[in-house]
Amino acid sequence: MTIEDYYADLVARGVRLADEDGRLRCAAPAGVLTDALLKEVSARKDELLAHLAERRVPLSYPQEQLWVAHRLDPAGCAYHEPVLVELEGLLQPTALRRALDAVYHRHEALRTVYPTHRGRPHQVVLEPGPCPLTVADLTDLPPEAREEAARQWVEREVRRPFDLTTGPVLRAVLLTLDAERYRLLLTRHHIAGDGWSLGLLLRDLGDAYGAARSGRPPTPPPNDVRYTDFAEWQRAVRRRDPLGTRGAERVRALRGAPVGLRLPAPEDLAPGTREAPVARTVDVRLEAGPAAGVRALADHARVTPFTVLLTAYAAVLGHCCDQDDILIGSPVAGRPRAEYEDVVGTFANLLPIRVRLDGDPSLDTLLRRVHTEVMDALEARDVPFGALVAEIAPGRRFDAEPLCQATFSLQNLPSTEVPLPGLRVTLLPAPQVAPKHALAAIATPSDGGYAVTFSVDPARVTEETARAVADGFVRVLSGAAADPGLTVADILGPAGPRPVQGHTVAVDATGAARTEPSHSDSAGATAPAGPMTPTQRRLAELWRDLLALPEDVTPDVHANFFDLGGDSIKLTQLLAWVMDAFGIDLPVRRIHALLDIASLASAIDDAVKDRDEAADATLAALVRDVEELTEEELRKRLS
Known part of the structure; x- marks a missing residue:
């Protein structure tokens, strides 16, 4: 076994190794460092110390x-x-x-x-x-x-x-x-x-x-x-099989699920070009009475209050989008062992939860359906979200929201307090930053009830949608508490997306909204094959180097980067090289459309043309003005 493999095997068992002034320090959970293992480690001490000196700690x-x-x-x-x-x-x-x-x-x-x-x-x-x-x-x-x-x-x-x-x-x-x-x-x-x-x-x-x-x-x-x-333990455990048995089961359960939501977008949307502003929020409160109804409904269906709240949220989303199959992400703590509870770091994992609304089920039936899915998702809570994405939607691994554009969380973290002795400390509302998701809901237990915040990215989803979802959420919970045999349609009326200027806008995993016309005469059409352009040839060479393809293999100009073995980090390398080699700046929100050589080459050629035309215009203006400029002003303009 190579020293790299041996080190990874030790780390996967929970052994922590450190170099302390030339001495190998070992620590591990109780029962792991047996006499036999200690003897084995001691025999390879020099190799391990050399490996510790040279290794680079991976990211989790x-x-x-x-x-x-x-x-x-x-x-x-x-x-x-x-x-x-x-x-x-x-x-x-x-x-x-x-x-x-x-x-x-x-x-x-x-x-x-x-x-x-x-x-x-x-x-x-x-x-x-x-x-x-x-x-x-x-x-x-x-x-x-x-x-x-x-x-x-x-x-x-x-x-x-x-x-x-x-x-x-x-x-x-x-x-x-x-x-x-x-x-x-x-x-x-x-x-x-x-x-x-x-x-x-x-x-x-x-x-x-x-x-x-x-x-x-x-x-x-x-x-x-x-x-x-x-980070080293997580990578070592999943070194050869990132998914594991439970992850493979989740892949089978999630495969085929839609990765977009048909949510109304702002009328002035310019797809792929707008930078996301700060999130807009809509707050609702479930007082003690309605919250008691949630708990009673959970007891009746033998599920958790989280499942009741998630079911209502999913039902309203499906109704608004006219979708009977949706994915909702829910964050979990992701601290697999008690020893990590006092460590600052990013442990949280995102669980994609699939909710099927087909068949117009009663809320009672839907609760049990969602409960089963939540339990299955929790069984695989330690499977990294990125590993699931790589298997389910490899072409979306580079997207900001590769699977779930809507999220739901029930806050169960310790209350945030700032105990500074001698001072009266008031926690102020958190300053708004750019939204992470198209639509997010956070429920927080408060005074016997729930405070629920619905947050939207106003560049992708209308604020009216957030208000409609918030209103529907409360109505579904009230209706279900009164009669779990009701369906969502009984409470909210017929489902269906609301039109925006004659089309529906789907918030997809690209981080931008895209229009969906009612019909298309050219769906799936591709450009005919032909000789590569000079730009395409340069990209094909880099494609081959990055993806370690055989030298005699020329990538198809329409093949997806991820389908050929690329990953998110390799794509960052590719884009950095492109911007440096061609002297251009590609907008971040266009990246999702540039995953094949043909698309990327076309974008590069357009950007180079625009850059050169702008330079020509600047030079022409300088020539017109040169006679009126002082020598100092001329030097500044030329620079």
């Missing part, structure tokens, strides 16, 4: 999805995770700075960067240093202007891009409003931590601030387990 599956999304849109803010709090009282800024530094030191994911080697990303944990903190004093402004200035500060900061190659992936801003009132904004990139991680960060920040305020060293205990351990 969730991290890889986020890295690809960032490469798609490096200036976007959809995966920025801000938390904003107001602090009232006698804040000690020095103690706060020391507390932030202590948290930054303890959690390696906060100071990890993601450079590439031969086009593939890996993790590098930077040495401990000060947490990036910006302090701004707004007290010189008139009192009435401070709130607006603070709002502008926050808005700029949460939208400021991250550089995952160099970091940082966490930024802090402290705004002083007056002598006893402050705003603290923490902004992380999602690659540095999930929702559970936020609670850990704020808990440790409170403990460290209390220690620093009291004059004690704000040093939290070190973590025995690191996020890089999880």
Whole structure:
């Protein structure tokens, strides 16, 4: 067995290896490091130490999805995770700075960067240093202007891009409003931590601030387990079979499911060209009475309240889209072992849940149908979402939403608190960032009821749709609680998509909306084969190199990049090469249409033509103006 295979086998068993000044340190769950295994490891110690010195720590599956999304849109803010709090009282800024530094030191994911080697990303944990903190004093402004200035500060900061190659992936801003009132904004990139991680960060920040305020060293205990351990373990476990038995079962269950939703889009939509604005939200509240009806319905059907809420959401979506088969994504914690519960990092996984609405079932029947599907999905909760996508929809692995454009989650995370001793701390509404999904619903238990937020991407789905879904959601739950034998049509009336300017808009996995005419005379038509253009030939050579095709094989110009063995990371390499080699910039939202040589070559030729025409126009204008320009102005224009 090669040392690479042997190391991966140890990691898959849960063994953690580290080089401590030339000594091999081993740690593992109880019962794993038997005497026989320790003897085996000792015999290969020198090989293992050499491998540790040379290895590059891979990204976990969730991290890889986020890295690809960032490469798609490096200036976007959809995966920025801000938390904003107001602090009232006698804040000690020095103690706060020391507390932030202590948290930054303890959690390696906060100071990890993601450079590439031969086009593939890996993790590098930077040495401990000060947490990036910006302090701004707004007290010189008139009192009435401070709130607006603070709002502008926050808005700029949460939208400021991250550089995952160099970091940082966490930024802090402290705004002083007056002598006893402050705003603290923490902004992380999602690659540095999930929702559970936020609670850990704020808990440790409170403990460290209390220690620093009291004059004690704000040093939290070190973590025995690191996020890089999880990433290596996850990759090692799934090294040869990313899906496993349960994943293969899920692939069979999900294969053939539609990966788009026919949702109404804005009338002024220009497909593939608009950048996503901040999300628009519609909030509803289920008071204690209706919430009790949800729980009673769950007891009656012997399902969970989550299943009841998800069923209502799916039923309304299917009704709105006139679809009897839909996929909804639901996030799960993804921390497979208790030892990871105190580790900051991105563990969350997305479960695609297939809901079939065919046959006009009663809500009682639909609840049981959805319950079975949810249980099946949970059985495979550890199967990486990216591995499912690679098998079910390989041509969509590079899309921002490869399978699920709608999501639903029931919040079960610990309440977010910021315990800073000596201060009154108020958690303010999170600043809005770009939406991750076309449509998302989040239900949060609150005072015996549920607060439910429906969030839409207004570039792809109308705000009216969100209001219609929210209204239908409440009506379906009320109707089902009164009589589970009713169907969705009984409650909401006949199903059907609402037209927009004579067509229906399907939100597909490309991250943009596309129109669907009522008929087509040329569906499936392809251009006749012919000699390759010069651009196509250059792309075919790169295609062959990236995909390791035999030298005597010339890729079909209409073959899909993923069908030939490409993956998301290889496609980022391809696009970077294209933009550098041809001196052009391809819009991010066009990438989904450029997965074959013919399409990509056509886009390149168009972009080069537009670039050259613009340069010619600029030169012509310069020639016309040259006689009127000073020598200094002429130099500037020429540059």
